Ligand SMILES: Nc1ncnc2c1ncn2[C@@H]1O[C@H](COP(=O)(O)OP(=O)(O)OP(=O)(O)O)[C@@H](O)[C@H]1O
């Protein structure tokens with residue numbers, strides 16, 4: 001072997017800073033797991049757990065008594081109900097524990113014990129009442145035709161995937177930027193960089209650039225998996241989906257920069273990050289629709305950047321919404337990003 | 352835009368100067384009225400104990416902290432904005448820097464090289480600080496001394512006109528320490544200016560053309576190492592201790608009257624005598640102790656050092672333990 005004289009290639013500062021950041025991230029197995037693997041695993045598991053299943057019979061109980069057998073026969077004629085005959089005490093217990101969703105009393109004129117706040121209980125009441133009335137002689141005025149549809153795009157996993165993408169864009173943007181800045185500040189690296197002849201815009205620009213480069217495999221892996229393995233549709237424009245993801249990544253990078261603008265310790269920044277992110281995990285419609293929250297909370301829920309991002313992603317993927325109807329969401333995201341970015345630069349602690 | 356390059360102005364006489372520098376943290380005056388002038392091409396040392404204010408002062412020079420009062424001029428310029436143009440001519444080693452664990456040594460040096468418009472080749476820096484073997488190693492796997500040398504490498508990579516080294520050899524083994532000294536001496540022969548802080552007097556004595564002894568944020572002595580030691584008025588130090596019972600009977604005045612003794616300092620049951628000639632002072636001391644009925648439990652002599660200068664000035668040791 002000849003004398004080794006490796007000549008190292010030196011690129012421009014922004015280029016080298018970005019490369020350093022990407023190397024750091026890809027050499028961190030935990031980061032790779034949380035960014036790339038975790039969302040796919042979560043989508044797969046939740047998709048499996050909430051897969052569309054043949055409708056299950058609703059469990060109901062009939063209280064023992066002179067009418068018990070006749071009622072059981074009447075209720076068992078269809079496939080919608082699963083009937084058991086129980087003593088009054090057992091029946092009450094079964095209802096309380098959720099093993100049955102409705103109890104038919106023993107009296108000559110039956111009464112139904114059920115929980116009207118539960119959709120299954122309400123459905124059971126309708127089915128039980130119709131069956132008992134029919135067996136008591138009521139004739140159906142007509143028999144409606146049935147047309148059963150289970151559409152791709154209306155399944156839970158379809159709802160879930162855009163939410164997971166939004167959650168991931170938030171997490172990577174905030175942790176990816178916030179964590180590395182605070183570690184650098186804590187170890188005097190930020191101060192050492194400031195002491196070098198490098199522009200601060202390059203230092204922060206490299207953070208953003210590496211974040212956006214990371215977006216490609218990160219969003220790509222989840223979306224490809226969802227599209228090909230789970231059959232999640234993309235009804236709108238791919239370009240718009242990419243644009244919205246980009247905007248979301250930038251907006252949360254701005255928020256990440258803001259949360260990391262002052263803290264000197266990892267504990268400090270973790271606390272602030274959780275304070276910012278936990279409400280969005282809950283309120284921004286990742287796992288369930290934001291419509292479940294009461295109207296009084298909607299102004300708050302709708303003002304959150306992750307709500308806007310999730311709504312926009314769902315709009316493009318599931319409903320094929322175009323750019324114009326999504327402008328309010330896009331504007332809200334851009335505003336969050338811009339305001340936090342400017343604020344972060346104002347209060348940033350460089351050492 | 353910020354620049355320190357005054358091309359038209361007459362060449363400044365000092366590479367670095369400061370006047371009336373003050374920096375307080377709450378009740379603590381980390382730097383309280385510091386005046387210094389470092390000449391071009393000299394190696395200037397700030398010598399002082401922990402908490403003397405060395406790092407605070409150096410970081411003010413480096414434009415990383417803003418003084419409460421006073422003025423700093425670096426290579427003829429002042430700190431304004433981010434000072435990128437001025438920084439391109441400086442090399443800076445902070446007292447402690449944690450480089451990213453997951454980066455390789457060569458990647459860190461390359462990163463820093465990319466900031467400077469001109470400078471040394473990455474491979475030359477690696478061999479200069481003795482890290483060629485570790486070029487491909489992750490920072491995480493380096494020893495403390497190797498990390499320190501990486502930090503020195505990053506300070507050298509821009510081939511600076513003025514180099515700041517904040518305790519460059521703390522934590523290094525003797526061999527790496529000597530290596531660092533040789534690097535600094537090499538810079539001196541190339542006409543570079545170096546400002547270093549240290550609490551190793553042998554380091555200051557070997558490397559520095561001039562030394563400022565700093566305590567409580569002030570310069571308490573300034574000169575070449577030789578001048579400072581000469582200021583003691585004697586070249587040797589005799590230290591001795593006596594048993595507890597006897598110590599009370601020994602008067603400082605008796606010791607002061609001994610031949611060739613210039614100064615006496617007492618610390619409990621032990622004494623430090625600054626003496627001109629050991630061969631005259633020690634026999635007389637032993638006789639005097641015998642007359643007082645005191646048996647010495649320890650006795651040693653050494654050539655006076657900067658440490659003795661510091662102790663004479665403050666009554667304290669430079670380094671604890
Ligand atoms: N950022 C700060 N906040 C509060 N106090 C500080 C800060 N920086 C320095 N000090 C205080 O100022 C004094 C001088 O500190 P400095 O770090 O300059 O000392 P030093 O001479 O470099 O010490 P060492 O040899 O231990 O590095 C100390 O009392 C220190 O506690």
Ligand SMILES: [Mg+2]
Nearest residue numbers: 405406407446
């Ligand atoms: Mg210090």
